[in-house]
Amino acid sequence: DAGITQSPRHKxxxxxxxxxxxxxxxxxxxxxYWYRQDPGHGLRxxxxxxxxxxxxxxxxxDGYSVSRSKTEDFLLTLESATSSQTSVYFCATxxxxxYGYTFGSGTRLTVV
Amino acid sequence: xxQVKQSPQSLIVQKGGISIINCAYENxxxxxxxxxxxxxxxxxxxxxxxxxxVSEKKEGRFTISFNKSAKQFSLHIMDSQPGDSAxxxxxxxxxxNDMRFGAGTRLTVKx
Numbered sequence: 001d002a003g004i005t006q007s008p009r010h011k012x013x014x015x016x017x018x019x020x021x022x023x024x025x026x027x028x029x030x031x032x033y034w035y036r037q038d039p040g041h042g043l044r045x046x047x048x049x050x051x052x053x054x055x056x057x058x059x060x061x062d063g064y065s066v067s068r069s070k071t072e073d074f075l076l077t078l079e080s081a082t083s084s085q086t087s088v089y090f091c092a093t094x095x096x097x098x099y100g101y102t103f104g105s106g107t108r109l110t111v112v
Numbered sequence: 113x114x115q116v117k118q119s120p121q122s123l124i125v126q127k128g129g130i131s132i133i134n135c136a137y138e139n140x141x142x143x144x145x146x147x148x149x150x151x152x153x154x155x156x157x158x159x160x161x162x163x164x165x166v167s168e169k170k171e172g173r174f175t176i177s178f179n180k181s182a183k184q185f186s187l188h189i190m191d192s193q194p195g196d197s198a199x200x201x202x203x204x205x206x207x208x209n210d211m212r213f214g215a216g217t218r219l220t221v222k223x
Binding site: 004031033035040041042043044045048050056058059090092096097098099100101102103104105106 | 116118143144146148153154155156157158161201203205206207208209210211213214215216
């Protein structure tokens with residue numbers, strides 16, 4: 001998707017290992033979000049950022065941490081991956097919280 | 113706690129027919145209701161959105177109907193085409209960085 005790049009696109013990792021997913025935007029949007037998508041649950045918010053070094057928890061934040069050192073980059077870290085974290089992860093950005101988001105193409109993570 | 117409930121889970125419509133997807137919400141503070149369209153292997157893309165001060169919004173073949181008193185809103189796709197086959201998500205938020213999504217509806221439009 002234009003302006004948002006997620007890396008890697010696919011990853012297989014072992015239980016107990018740390019994993020970092022990267023989101024890079026060229027939209028210059030202040031707000032950035034990490035969602036996970038699972039069948040039957042839609043998209044659920046993990047963490048979000050409202051500025052450089054300003055982050056907060058979402059609905060399903062346990063086991064995840066985030067960092068934002070630059071406007072354009074938002075990192076999601078699974079500190080010790082578990083099988084329940086197997087999912088598709090989407091990064092999104094927004095100009096304001098109360099408006100439409102732009103989503104990346106997602107990262108498919110499999111924890112074995 | 114699912115704050116936005118979406119139905120049906122899946123929908124099959126003939127080409128040229130009308131596709132209707134419904135959502136209900138619980139939080140009366142919600143004041144922005146977008147719909148997203150997602151194709152396989154892609155991220156969701158904003159399709160159309162409405163705010164509660166209007167009851168209907170139309171963009172091309174896509175219409176949102178909004179019923180504030182019933183806390184419900186729906187997406188209507190007129191003259192459905194095979195290219196509309198995708199998963200559709202409704203969502204709701206109130207300026208708090210916590211947009212809540214429905215579980216999604218997989219639409220198949222048969223030629």
